[in-house]
Amino acid sequence: MRLALLLLTLLGLALAQPPQTTPPPDLSPEVFRIAKGLRCPVCQGESASESNSGVAQEMRRLIAEQLAQGKSEAEIRQFFVERYGPWILYEPPKQGLTLWVWLSPLIGLALLAYGLWRYLAATRARAVPADVSEEEIARLEAELHQPPDPHRRTP
Template sequence: MRWVLLALLLVPALGQAGPPPDLSPEVFRIARELRCPVCQGESAAESNSGVAVEMRRLIAEMLQEGKTEEEIKAFFVDRYGEWILYEPPRRGVTLWAWVLPGMALLLLGLGLFAYFRPKRVPQDLLEEAERRLKEPPA
């Protein structure tokens, strides 16, 4: 059982290894923050699709031209829209993607606290129960 848990913990760490030898670390870092437009759930750095290879080539060219990371991301956002970013901006509608999980956890915690909190019994009910216990059975 320990080996299975260890393997499950190590698999994501192996997937986040450094860049391949043919890709510069800076290109890899920027491409990891962009989605592959044709793949499902893969970044442009991890995908082997033709579109992702072209994206990496464009990133490398833009870096050689002296463009900043923000300018490169803006280029891809203009071309594909904000969904191309793995980390959506924290404004407008996408702000809910950042806020809702925290709110849900907070509400869950409050609900569990309220459910498991010791219940207070009114004093008159306690006195009535004590009186009944002390009475002899009829």
């Protein structure tokens, strides 16, 4: 029984493969770096470098071919934008309509800060009564700084 368990454990260790951390030897790391900035057209939420779909593999092959032809990264990205549209880029360009996508969180934070400032200003204005005299304020501050009376009952 122990021998069978030991053999199963060794077999499991032999068959277990560590996750692939380096690109396959047939493609350069630059191919995967460029593909990381492109979406896989058929996968949801994966880049072309992470996906194992046929389309992503073809995209990586096209990137490798274009690099071999001497094209720059910008030219390769433009090729895919012309083919699939700007959504193929993981980071859309910061111009035109997509500029609003980049700026909307900042605009939202600014509006939130303004609303919070207005709310706090209105709360402070309501919290300070105008008809309280200086003597009453001094008396209340003196009461606050006195130690509590142990014989006094609170309701």
